[in-house]
Amino acid sequence: MSIEVVNITKSYKNFTALKDVSLQIPEGELVALLGPSGSGKTTLLRLIAGLEQPEQGSILFNGEDNTDRDVRERRVGFVFQHYALFRHMNIFDNIAFGLTVRSRKTRPSKQEIHERVHSLLKLVQLEGLAHRYPSQLSGGQRQRVALARALAVEPKFLLLDEPFGALDTKVRQELRRWLRHLHGKLGLTILFVTHDQEEAMELADQVVVMNEGRVEQVGPPEEIYNYPANPFVYSFLGRVNLFRGRIQNGIVKLGEAEFETGSVQQPGEYPAIGYMRPHDVEVSLTPKWEQSVQAQIRHISPLGPIVRLDLKRLDTEEVFEAELTRQRFTELGLAEKAVVYVTLHNLSFYVDSQIAQAPSPAFIPLQASI
């Protein structure tokens, strides 16, 4: 089932948690709502589920308006971070719960419930644990029971709020892989909330980046990572270096380095900030390009297969990070306090469009690659 959110606004007293949010989730997609704490992810999920009502806007399922339908009518599967299983019920009864509470007319027979629960236990790979109680399961197993329980009522789609948030890294990784597999098998539309960018990038077909009650960007993980729409998205999706400079006629000056951005050539000179990922810093012992500048190594952190360097530019005194493979680090024979050359590849510049007197969007992204 497809989900469409149209111009939704939601306030709590005088605080606006969602500001004119619109979103389209095609049928069968696995979509991540990604954003910092308080950005409105849970609120959006609760509105889609029918647990909250918006002041403005509508929610459509397969094109049909569901804004005024209550939570039961919407037939949504919901899983929260803290696997809210019923402690006094065994696993079988927990999974069967949504079916057994149905009115007599719509309730499946005992035999049908038995078969469905056992096929769900098989699906979540917990066969044989039907008679255990939640306290006798691991965190990861409990979360899989919560998913089975949500699936038992044959929901039109699944909403997961930080489903693996409370689990340790290794179990989270296993469950991610498992959820991906489950999604492939069931082909169900799944919307999940996370504030972990790695989780969103690894799992989702589409990532919705939220900030302060707004949607900042929607796209496949590769696209939003490679072409972030604005500085917020860029900074939220991984480690980032910032370099401050000025742009004139499409040429950006960052200290002694100059970059041609090629596109949009506004008249006049404006401040511009260059954003780049630490793995796009090329470190060398001699200058590699015209744009290479000198920097001093302040600290070296070996991190398994990569080595992170904290550096300080000699021209602007800006501090930044570089990430090298361990092999490259060894080849260069680097040590703290050494002065090296750095070349800044794949810089993205965002010029504030108000300053540049350009129309929306609010930021003009420019790419410079060398």
Ligand SMILES: Nc1ncnc2c1ncn2[C@@H]1O[C@H](COP(=O)(O)OP(=O)(O)OP(=O)(O)O)[C@@H](O)[C@H]1O
């Ligand atoms: N019932 C409520 N009453 C008042 N304010 C609320 C209520 N629910 C949420 N808020 C506020 O709305 C904003 C968005 O909250 P929401 O829970 O949607 O954010 P989130 O992105 O899911 O955050 P987190 O990752 O921390 O769960 C927050 O500032 C929160 O304090």
